[in-house]
Amino acid sequence: MDSGGEIRIHQQRGLPDFLQSVNLKYVKLGYHYLISNLLTLCFIPLIIIISIESSQMNIKDLRQLWIHLQYNLVTVITCSAFLVFGFTVFIMTRPRPVYLIDYSCYRAPDHLKAPFNQFMEHSRLTGDFDDTSLEFQRKILERSGLGEETYVPEAMHYIPPRPSMAAAREEAEQVMFGALDNLFTNTQVNPKSIGILVVNCSLFNPTPSLSAMIVNKYRLRGNIRSFNLGGMGCSAGVIAIDLAKDMLQVHRNTYAVVVSTENITQNWYFGNKKSMLIPNCLFRVGGSAVLLSNESADKRKGKYKLVHVVRTHRGADDKAFRCVYQEQDDAGKTGVSLSKDLMAIAGGALKTNITTLGPLVLPISEQLLFFATLVVKKLLNKKMMPYIPDFKLAFDHFCIHAGGRAVIDELEKNLQLLPVHVEASRMTLHRFGNTSSSSIWYELAYIEAKQRMQKGNRVWQIAFGSGFKCNSAVWEALRDVKPSCNSPWEDCIDMYPVKLVA
Template sequence: MDSRPHVKFLKTMYQVVVNNFLAVVPVAAAAAVLQRTSPEEILARAWETRPVHWLLALLLAAAVAKLRRMRRPKDVYLVEYGCFRPKPCFRAPIATCLEHAHLMPYLIDKESVSFAIRLLERSGLSEETCVPDAYHYMPPDRSLKASREETELVIFSAIDDVFARTSVKPKEIDVLIVNCSIFTPTPVFADMVVNRYKLRADVKNVNLSGMGCSAGLVSVGLAKNLLQVAPPGTNVLIVSTEILSSQYYVGTERAMLLPNCLFRMGGATMILSNSSERARFKLGRVVRTVTAARDADYRCVFQEEDDKGNTGIRLSKDLTTTAGHALKSNITVFGPLVLPASEQLLVALSLLKQKLLSGGAKVRLYRPDFRTAFEHFCIHAGGRGVIDEVQHGLGLSDDDVEASRMTLHRFGNTSSSSVLYELAYIEAKGRMRKGDRVWMISFGAGFDCNSVAWECIKPAADADGPWADCIRRYPVQLPEIVKDI
């Protein structure tokens, strides 16, 4: 991007003129009409109008305004969010992971051990990422009991955190949405939460599974649809997590070893409402794109058994490319809804140029600058490759993706909850201001790509969140990767 002062000035002037064009034209037209008509003529015409006509005009205007308000969907707000912060005893330092890799009875060939070591060294994860207690056993404890213990620790801690941050009480929750992809016990997570917090008997509850890392923002879209038709003052509690204990892969397939190395323990909660009282963010556009019609995308993240009968999640080597294609499809819908007119005009002119010029396929399409629509970006911390792909595709700077990279470094890939750890990072650094806009992007099995826009109403009063004990040390310099795995 050109940084010369005069180029920046011209671009700023262009944006001001184009973005305010629709507001300026009616004012200019009205001014032109008034300039041709004297004040005396305007007053004379007003006196000539019969009172009944004035009354009808006022009634019509009031009816139109009322109808517009009734037809407009209710606004949805984020009241508060909370994140699980694991204790240091759950840490999985790289040295410990490497020692376990050598001791695992199923990793008998040196190639599998060497692959796991290279993956960990290049993953972008720090020495502070955490895994459940079950992973600290040799071999890992994949029992139902271990999974339940992890579930109760992560989910209940995150819910306790969000209730401690707001004046909303458990009895005020009208709808409960819980998402976890792999582990689905009976009773389900939603029932566990209802039982623990003694929610009302008439609470609506939904339990989502199998959607991978996109489930958190899918839940936001579901909550939005419910709140827009619910009575005023309705509150929705969303819980997003991934329980790891039961899904540890004990085979040697490289594509199925990836989740063991990248996924870490984590969870987050949100309270959404259709009342602006106590709200901190206003929900904007929500766009979900599903590319499961393509076989390659459908099998990109796939749970199956290897040739020895060991169950695990197979991640395709084309995962980052698939994510890029899904993001492109998502932006096609999301972009026109959020971009200012100045950027949309440049995109339209670029498309027109491609159509009109001979050899139009060689014309490079204009890539819109989403920094004109958002001040902050929360990209799912699925791995270095995913963040790199999105950064390159959107033309973002290193500062724009700092929250994503630092979340991956400190907490690892916490699946559907990662975007909220990133939002907490931005607020802990004191960078969030009233009126700032946030774009959350997530990817998940299916293959799904989700975009959610927020506008800040009230920044956090403090940084007492998951980053409280380490925010002063961030950002950190990440080592360069010479060659991808």
């Protein structure tokens, strides 16, 4: 039989399987809509009965009801007072909504780009790496998912490199001030109206602090609440948002700015320990600045509303605590070591995080399925695979921290996402590399640049960091969101998505 015949036979055999999968898909969708609207469906007969009864009530019945209320005036007044008091307490104590007005991502100048060949040539000429280490770095670069246009700091472009405190300060200023200048220009917000400032940078914490550098640069007011978060890894951006949110609950009618960055200049590794060479190949220059507000008037001009923040910390476990660890190698050279157990630990942290997040965001249909399979597994079949909730029913967009290709692959598989859901993460990794805590903002900017963000869409930002931590932030779009001026994707979005080498 010819090959064409074989293909036709295979297609015919595959058709029932395809139809079965389609049928199951629509059965699940039908179940989801039925459960989600069950309360409404139950109320319809009740509303009809009440309407019929009301239409049959005559004037005499209404007069008797009024007389009954008059004789029970004290009861009516007491109930009304309790209702008014309860409503007032609810209004006064409910959490104030937090709105994201705008954000900005720093884009380094072109002369700081580090193509693979240039990166490898510089590594060879420094003389700090042996042949085995050079070959290891080359393989990591090829498999990393990074493209040819990522950026490394100025000090790393010299031969030999010139890491110093002054150079590290210069990198921090370029990134933070570049993002903030663009943010203030786009929003037309006076820096003196900023009441809360939160800065996070894991590995570079000079004195005066990075937050103090921003206060000095923009002449921020003297009573500003400023915070500087250090050593908290790539998930610190979500932690900073959570801290700003809490501060906005206390201090009313003000703005908060969150600046997320990482500093590479003084944290480049010049040794030959393989687990400490990986960060050199992945981390690149980047940073973001986010403007938040708790003023109700800002809802009209805001882009997003903060819905949930869920934080998970696995630091009590020794293995998790040491899986991303800054230390010195045997030669006394400092770097960040990544454990071989990193992906397994990240998976465990993710599981804990989504166990908390799931009930907050998943429709009741998915929660019932998850609970039912959990009961069956406990009582009847302990080997039964646990049901993985369909988070695509809860979120329209996913911003997975662009920590590396393996991280994105693992979450795509575990959360059963489609390629389009991880496109923003993969393209951010390709264009900008791992920019640490700011990567989730480059990803959100990609979604906006592709004009995919519609009013009411929900976005899940999820990040992992040393400690070990897994943190999530959920945002809801207040309008059809378009990219702001000077978006990091402004002149290159038409070239993306690019096809990545397997």
